[in-house]
Amino acid sequence: MIEDKPTVAGHEPLGVAQEINWEDYRDHLATADKDGRRRWLYPKKPSGFWYRHRTRLSWLLIGIMFAGPWIRINGNPLLLVNIIERRFSILGQIFWPQDTVIFAVAMLVFFAGIMIFTTAFGRLWCGWTCPQTVMMEMVFRKLEYLIEGDSAEQRALDAAPWTTGKLFKKALKHIVFFGASFIVGNTLLAYIIGSDQLLRLQLDDPRHHVAGLTFMTLFSLLFYAIFAHFREQACTFICPYGRFQSALLDENTLLVAYDNKRGESRAPLHHNETFDHRKAEGKGDCVNCRACVAVCPTGIDIRNGVQMECVNCTACIDACDTIMDKVSRPRGLIRFASLNNIVHGTKQRFTPRMGLYSAVLAGLISLFLYLVFTRCDVETTLLRAPGSLFQVTAGGKIENLYTVKVVNKTMHDIPVELRLENIPGKVLVMGSSHFTVSAAKLAQTSVLVELDPLALTGTSTQLKLGVYSQGKLLETVSTAFVGPRK
Numbered sequence: 128m129i130e131d132k133p134t135v136a137g138h139e140p141l142g143v144a145q146e147i148n149w150e151d152y153r154d155h156l157a158t159a160d161k162d163g164r165r166r167w168l169y170p171k172k173p174s175g176f177w178y179r180h181r182t183r184l185s186w187l188l189i190g191i192m193f194a195g196p197w198i199r200i201n202g203n204p205l206l207l208v209n210i211i212e213r214r215f216s217i218l219g220q221i222f223w224p225q226d227t228v229i230f231a232v233a234m235l236v237f238f239a240g241i242m243i244f245t246t247a248f249g250r251l252w253c254g255w256t257c258p259q260t261v262m263m264e265m266v267f268r269k270l271e272y273l274i275e276g277d278s279a280e281q282r283a284l285d286a287a288p289w290t291t292g293k294l295f296k297k298a299l300k301h302i303v304f305f306g307a308s309f310i311v312g313n314t315l316l317a318y319i320i321g322s323d324q325l326l327r328l329q330l331d332d333p334r335h336h337v338a339g340l341t342f343m344t345l346f347s348l349l350f351y352a353i354f355a356h357f358r359e360q361a362c363t364f365i366c367p368y369g370r371f372q373s374a375l376l377d378e379n380t381l382l383v384a385y386d387n388k389r390g391e392s393r394a395p396l397h398h399n400e401t402f403d404h405r406k407a408e409g410k411g412d413c414v415n416c417r418a419c420v421a422v423c424p425t426g427i428d429i430r431n432g433v434q435m436e437c438v439n440c441t442a443c444i445d446a447c448d449t450i451m452d453k454v455s456r457p458r459g460l461i462r463f464a465s466l467n468n469i470v471h472g473t474k475q476r477f478t479p480r481m482g483l484y485s486a487v488l489a490g491l492i493s494l495f496l497y498l499v500f501t502r503c504d505v506e507t508t509l510l511r512a513p514g515s516l517f518q519v520t521a522g523g524k525i526e527n528l529y530t531v532k533v534v535n536k537t538m539h540d541i542p543v544e545l546r547l548e549n550i551p552g553k554v555l556v557m558g559s560s561h562f563t564v565s566a567a568k569l570a571q572t573s574v575l576v577e578l579d580p581l582a583l584t585g586t587s588t589q590l591k592l593g594v595y596s597q598g599k600l601l602e603t604v605s606t607a608f609v610g611p612r613k
């Protein structure tokens with residue numbers, strides 16, 4: 128909050144008289160003073176219709192976020208991004224680095240989804256579902272209100288000299304913040320290394336997990352720094368989404384918006400002043416109480432229009448609706464609306480741009496599902512053993528040595544058999560043509576292929592090997608078989 132909170136009292140004017148400089152807000156950030164120093168925000172505790180719904184949704188999201196690493200589908204985590212072992216699980220489906228095409232399409236689905244969502248609903252994601260906002264506003268901010276009180280009390284506490292009471296409150300807040308950051312950091316770690324590995328990290332001898340424990344500490348410190356100090360700056364300075372949103376919004380995008388036609392010109396509401404009088408004097412419904420500014424977690428004044436810092440959290444809608452109730456004016460001076468809705472009164476509509484984005488998104492989702500459901504259970508790579516040519520056996524046959532790698536993408540062991548598909552001959556894998564690849568593992572072995580010299584078509588013969596499991600062909604791989612000149 129930049130200025131004092133509004134006064135809502137019986138006989139005092141509601142709101143403050145203010146000379147408006149329409150350009151001033153463009154010249155500096157709401158969270159920086161004229162010298163560029165950071166202005167600490169003390170957003171007032173929000174309440175109201177939208178805040179209640181946001182709170183309910185956030186508990187659901189927080190529940191999913193913390194339970195995510197522990198939920199299993201077909202024995203696989205709901206979501207795992209194991210960068211270290213290059214193993215990924217999405218909705219219980221295991222993906223390997225070899226699934227790059229699926230990953231690329233998944234990324235395209237993600238970005239196309241963001242584009243269409245932003246075009247239709249602005250930054251609703253940021254204020255309602257982004258983990259950073261959800262944790263900041265629904266966990267850390269609430270803990271802060273609990274320990275230090277609402278906006279005015281926090282401001283007074285920070286301005287007060289150091290006493291035992293202040294020291295106690297500050298120490299308690301930062302201990303609680305660090306504890307909560309530790310839980311968040313551990314959860315992130317569980318998404319990277321898996322919940323089983325996290326438990327081992329927590330319960331085993333620490334000397335065996337120096338690297339893991341270092342990351343655990345770093346993540347905890349990182350989240351503590353974000354939630355205790357960095358806060359809204361993460362959305363303003365770090366997150367790229369706010370920066371490119373202006374390229375995606377148009378006049379039909381639904382946003383948290385101030386109805387300037389109805390609100391301007393803003394002026395305090397004096398005792399006994401009626402809204403008919405105000406209208407006659409050219410005054411609008413905005414009583415300049417600044418309640419909308421007081422609750423804003425990014426410190427902006429939504430009456431200046433769409434701004435990069437606005438995360439569409441809707442706190443200002445609730446604050447303004449409360450004021451409108453008090454002055455007996457219709458709610459919705461600040462509301463979810465498009466520019467066209469405010470300027471021309473048109474309803475939200477499905478634009479050609481949204482249609483195009485939706486068609487692209489539908490196509491990408493179909494492609495993604497096709498790739499996932501037609502994906503082979505194994506991925507086989509067959510390479511000639513480095514530096515080897517061919518050997519002639521005592522019986523006059525020609526042998527080539529290969530290295531075969533088989534990735535098992537399922538969560539059950541797969542017995543594998545290699546068979547020559549296009550030419551008669553023998554395939555020997557460590558003495559037999561069968562071997563088993565353990566669940567979600569990669570198996571590597573040497574393979575000897577033995578052919579009759581009469582079957583060769585030249586110094587290099589095209590070879591096709593079928594990868595079978597229990598008699599069923601899983602995939603076919605090709606390679607070259609080298610032999611002597613005829």
Ligand code: SF4
Binds near residue numbers: 436443
């Ligand atoms: S302007 Fe309103 S919707 Fe935007 S961040 Fe501030 S309070 Fe939230």
Ligand code: SF4
Binds near residue numbers: 412
């Ligand atoms: S928009 Fe609403 S909450 Fe904001 S200053 Fe005007 S009347 Fe007050």
